[in-house]
Every structure is written in C-alpha cells, then in structure tokens.
Amino acid sequence: MEVLDQGIGAIFTDPDADKAREFFRKKSRALTPKVMSVKEAVEKFVHDGDYLCIGGFGANRIPTAVCHEIVRQGRKNMGFAGHTSTHDFQILCAGEVFDKLDVAYIVGLEARGLSPNARRYMESGKVKVSEWTNYSLSVRFKAAAAGVSFYPARNVMGTDTFKYSGAKIIQCPFTGTKYAAMPAIWPDVAAIHVHEADIYGNCRIRGITVSDLDVARAAKRLIITCERLIQNDEIRRDPSYTVIPYWCVDAVCEVPYGSYPGNMYGEYFSDEDHLREWLKVEQDPDEFKRFLDKNIYSCKDHFEYIEKNGGMHKLLKLREKEFMFTKARD
Amino acid sequence: MTERMADYNTMELMICTAARELEDGASVGVGTGAPCAAAMLAQKAHSPNLVILFEAGGAAPLIPEMPISVGDSRTTWKAIMASGMCEIMETACRGMLDYTFLGGAQIDMYGNLNSTRIGPDHQKPKVRFPGSGGANDFASFCWRMMVMTPQDPKRFVERVSYITTPGWLEGGDSRAKSGLPLGAGPYKIITNMAVMDFEPESKRMRIIAINPGYSEKDVQDNCGFELLKAPKIVENPPPTAEELAILRDQIDPYRYVIGR
Numbered sequence A: 001m002e003v004l005d006q007g008i009g010a011i012f013t014d015p016d017a018d019k020a021r022e023f024f025r026k027k028s029r030a031l032t033p034k035v036m037s038v039k040e041a042v043e044k045f046v047h048d049g050d051y052l053c054i055g056g057f058g059a060n061r062i063p064t065a066v067c068h069e070i071v072r073q074g075r076k077n078m079g080f081a082g083h084t085s086t087h088d089f090q091i092l093c094a095g096e097v098f099d100k101l102d103v104a105y106i107v108g109l110e111a112r113g114l115s116p117n118a119r120r121y122m123e124s125g126k127v128k129v130s131e132w133t134n135y136s137l138s139v140r141f142k143a144a145a146a147g148v149s150f151y152p153a154r155n156v157m158g159t160d161t162f163k164y165s166g167a168k169i170i171q172c173p174f175t176g177t178k179y180a181a182m183p184a185i186w187p188d189v190a191a192i193h194v195h196e197a198d199i200y201g202n203c204r205i206r207g208i209t210v211s212d213l214d215v216a217r218a219a220k221r222l223i224i225t226c227e228r229l230i231q232n233d234e235i236r237r238d239p240s241y242t243v244i245p246y247w248c249v250d251a252v253c254e255v256p257y258g259s260y261p262g263n264m265y266g267e268y269f270s271d272e273d274h275l276r277e278w279l280k281v282e283q284d285p286d287e288f289k290r291f292l293d294k295n296i297y298s299c300k301d302h303f304e305y306i307e308k309n310g311g312m313h314k315l316l317k318l319r320e321k322e323f324m325f326t327k328a329r330d
Numbered sequence B: 001m002t003e004r005m006a007d008y009n010t011m012e013l014m015i016c017t018a019a020r021e022l023e024d025g026a027s028v029g030v031g032t033g034a035p036c037a038a039a040m041l042a043q044k045a046h047s048p049n050l051v052i053l054f055e056a057g058g059a060a061p062l063i064p065e066m067p068i069s070v071g072d073s074r075t076t077w078k079a080i081m082a083s084g085m086c087e088i089m090e091t092a093c094r095g096m097l098d099y100t101f102l103g104g105a106q107i108d109m110y111g112n113l114n115s116t117r118i119g120p121d122h123q124k125p126k127v128r129f130p131g132s133g134g135a136n137d138f139a140s141f142c143w144r145m146m147v148m149t150p151q152d153p154k155r156f157v158e159r160v161s162y163i164t165t166p167g168w169l170e171g172g173d174s175r176a177k178s179g180l181p182l183g184a185g186p187y188k189i190i191t192n193m194a195v196m197d198f199e200p201e202s203k204r205m206r207i208i209a210i211n212p213g214y215s216e217k218d219v220q221d222n223c224g225f226e227l228l229k230a231p232k233i234v235e236n237p238p239p240t241a242e243e244l245a246i247l248r249d250q251i252d253p254y255r256y257v258i259g260r
Helices: A017-026 A038-045 A064-072 A087-094 A116-122 A134-146 A212-218 A232-237 A272-281 A285-297 A302-308 A311-323 B010-020 B034-045 B085-093 B135-141 B174-178 B216-221 B241-251
Strands: A051-054 A078-082 A098-103 A128-131 A150-153 A168-171 A178-183 A189-197 A221-229 A251-254 B027-029 B051-053 B099-102 B144-148 B185-190 B194-198 B205-210 B228-235
Touching: A038 A064, A038 A221, A038 A251, A051 A064, A051 A087, A064 A087, A064 A189, A064 A221, A064 A285, A064 A302, A087 A116, A087 A272, A087 A285, A134 A150, A134 A178, A134 A212, A134 B085, A134 B135, A189 A212, A272 A285, A285 A302, A302 A311, B010 B034, B010 B144, B010 B185, B010 B241, B034 B051, B034 B099, B034 B144, B034 B241, B051 B085, B085 B135, B099 B135, B205 B216
Parallel strands: A051 A078, A051 A189, A078 A098, A098 A128, A189 A221, A221 A251, B027 B051, B027 B099, B099 B144, B144 B185, B205 B228
Antiparallel strands: A150 A178, A168 A178, B185 B194, B194 B205
16 A cells, blocks of 8 residues: 655554554453452553553543652663543653654643643653654554554544654545554553453443543453442343453552542542642652652552542542532532 | 724633634533633533543533543543543544544644654653643544644744644645545634634634734734634624633633633
C-alpha cells in the first residue's frame, strides 16, 4: 500500500499483529484465583522499561494505588500512554517513571490548571515524545484489541499533531479517501480500576468506560484494582454485566476507595481540596519532596495515604458529594 | 422586547453569545469551563433537547452543576448513556455532531489552534501545554467548530507556531485537500470584544459582530494579524436578564467560570 505521508514521531511499541498473537497464544486461560496485594502485583507484573497504560480518565476511576506503588518501587525508563492522563500523569511524573511518552493529553488537570512539576519534567528534555490525540490513542488500543496492526482514522491530517506522530497517511482501496493509519499499541502492562471483580478477574464497571475495554484486551499483562470483590456466582447470575473477562487479567487487588483522590462513578466524588494541594506544593520542589515523602514514599499502602488525608470522615463527605446530598451531614 | 441588563462581565457575555448558537435539537461536543457553561445555558434557556456529548463517554446528560472534568460523574448525571471515547468520536466522525467549542494558547487567521508547545524544539519545549486531548478529534469531525477565547494579540497570531488542532489549515481549499472530512471546519470565534467568522473563499477570519462598548479598532488592535470585515458588521446584543439569572443562579453559583 502506498504511503502518501508520514509523521516523524517514534512508535514505541511493536505494531506486528502476529507477534502479539504469539504472546496471547501462551497467555493463560485457566480460571485461577488472582487475588494479591497491589505491592505484589506491581512487583510481579510491572518492570523497568515496560510500556504502561493507566485506565480511567485522569482523575476519574483511576488505579491510584497502582500508580503510587509504581513510584514507591522506583520503576524507571518506562514507556507511557499519556491518554486522558491528568492526576495519574502527575503521580508518575513525580517518580520520573517514564522516559518515552505517547502524548494525547498531559501536564494539565483540566479545569484545575497545569501541574508545575509535570511541566518541569516535560520541559527538561528527559522524555522522548510522540504526539497523538485522545481518539488516536483510543483507536490504537482498539486495533490491538481486535488483533490488527492499524486502524484508519479521519483526524490529524494537515496538522503538526500528525507531523510529530508516528501515523502514516494512506488511501482507501475502495474510495480513494485519505486516512491516517494509526499503529496498534499492545502495552506490556496496564492497570484499571473497576467497581466490582471476582477473584478470577471478571469485571464490572459502572459509568463511562473511556477506552478501558480495549486497553484491557490490548494489554499483555493486566492489573485490576476493584472497589469490592464479588462472588463468581454473581458474575454467572447475569453475565451481561461483565465488561472484562478473566482471561485478560493477571492480578486482582481489592482496593476500596481505590480511585481516591479521583472520582468514582456512583461511589464518591474527587477530593478537590487534596488535588489543589498537590498543584500548590508542586510550585516549590522542596515542599513537593516533603509532600511525596508523606503521601507516597512513607505509606505502606493506599489506606495509609487515605488515613493521612482525612480517612473515613473525608470519604463520607466525598460520597455525599457524589450523590449531591445536600446537608445530609455536618 | 426582552429586558436588557447592563451589568454583566465579558465572560458572561461570551457564554451568552455562545449559547445562542446552539439551537434546540442540535448536538454539541464540549469540554469543561466556559464551553460547558454555554451548553448548559442553552439547554436551560432555549434548547431543552440539546444533545451534549463529552469525549470521555458522557452522552446527553442533564448536567446538574459545572463538571470539573469531562469524565466526572456530572457528565453522566441523568444522561441517556454512559459510553466511551470511541463511541463519542465515532458519533462525530459519522457526521452526527453539529458543534464543538474549543480553546487554545494561540489561534491564527485560519482558525488553527496551538495547545501543544511554545519554542522550536519539540523534545525540549520552552513551554509544554497539554496537547490535543480530544480537540483535534472534535475539530476534525464536528460540522461547525467554535472557539471562545479572550481577544489578545499574543493569542491571535498570524500563524500558530504549532498546529495542534485544525482550522482551515492554509486557507482556501487546503483543508478539503488534506483528507479531513469534507464540509466541517471553523465556524465562529467568540471573544470578549467581537464575533468573527471566516470569509468563504479565502477562509480568513473576519469580523461579523462587535460587543457593546468596543469598536472595530479595538478588535483589530488586539489581534496579531489583519482581520477581514463582513459587508455588514452588527452590534452583538448583550445578555438578557433571564440568561444572566440562569447563568448566575443555576449554572455557576460559585462563579468558577464567570468569576474569571
């Protein structure tokens, strides 16, 4: 097929579908319990140099505990999909975990403003960057989930976003229409936070799914954190709720309030005071270091982090906020 | 005659101007902040059947209060569907999204937007911004792309240093030749001083309406390139008392957006 134009950006993962098939041929289909701690899951499944993808949408339904643990265990030289990433990006920048980055949305926390530390890291020259869009990365995962090496999209053409990407422009063999061919991404490892999972990794999600259903299928290794474990009988009672099947999953970690300080649909709203504090302390590198020692490096796990930031009282407030109960409690 | 209210700020005027562009039964893709406020105002004031879509998957919510994130729970409050990013962008790509509102650090005479970087070295930028997010996608696919932004010569530049999000690209028929879907493109630019559209042949930005209290000279003086002028330039009507009441009491009581 003739390539009409191509971007100069790097492609950090191999888009070869047959190589991916060889990997998935050997991936276990056994229905075995996969429950473990976040610490253990990160030790086993997240390695230096891996390409990482984080599910959810920045500060909504994110696997915060996994992000903290990756920083705590000091992973380095990773590739990362900066896809709808906001607070998760901020955490990973704090640990300077990655040095190869596919960008769709980074550095910002939407209406909350830009992260000073993430900007410093991105302006340091330490990170090799390839440029995409949210939809471009979505279809790169969609291609991988479908077992094909690229997906044709109608965005980015004519822009610098295309120029600094690794996409190629091709022509439709039926109509002659131009398409930007987006290469598949099979991440080495992904982490997704869900509402409910059984011990084998069958998952239920409420609210928006962003790109997580494709990410779960594209990832070679998948860590699930869940608000609560449910029985396998409940999964089988009504399989229409299952959005990720167990054969995609490598680890299941029960982490109630696991998206904190992010929002979790139908459970709790984001902790805006705490997210504001993150942005503020980042202005001063010394103060930020003390903040990270307190909130990540000295914490045993996610619950210690939550305890230090208001514990159950705070969480109840965030539950009220999620449902917009006004004046239910003082 | 609807009662006019003189006491309003420029952000309120921009939001009211934008809201009036969204007719009942239309669909719009929005982000957080002023665009979302405009969509909410349209829905409450005159377009109860406005379909509001958020890139993360929220589809046709009845938004109860200003979302902080385009993926937070407010974007699916009493919604028709909680979906995903491909669902929303595919809806746009197959031609069912009428409008989108975008912003950026820089905009040029063809409506191209830069939200990626300042400085020549892509791997070590002087200033790094978030990048496209879903902006390039919405601008590629939605029939009419609109921008809400303050009028400022540092923002309105002759050529953006980096095209994150496509406007009319190089003008003329360059966008049609690029491969982007035909017939879609920048429609209106709404600022604190004026409303601009794009001259149909050259696709260059031109003034079509001036906000109360400003002159054509003010607009030109606060723009880094020569603006074309429509054959007839009208005065943009100020917000009505009803619009302001909805905006202040129901949409943004804490003045997160209108207090800026």
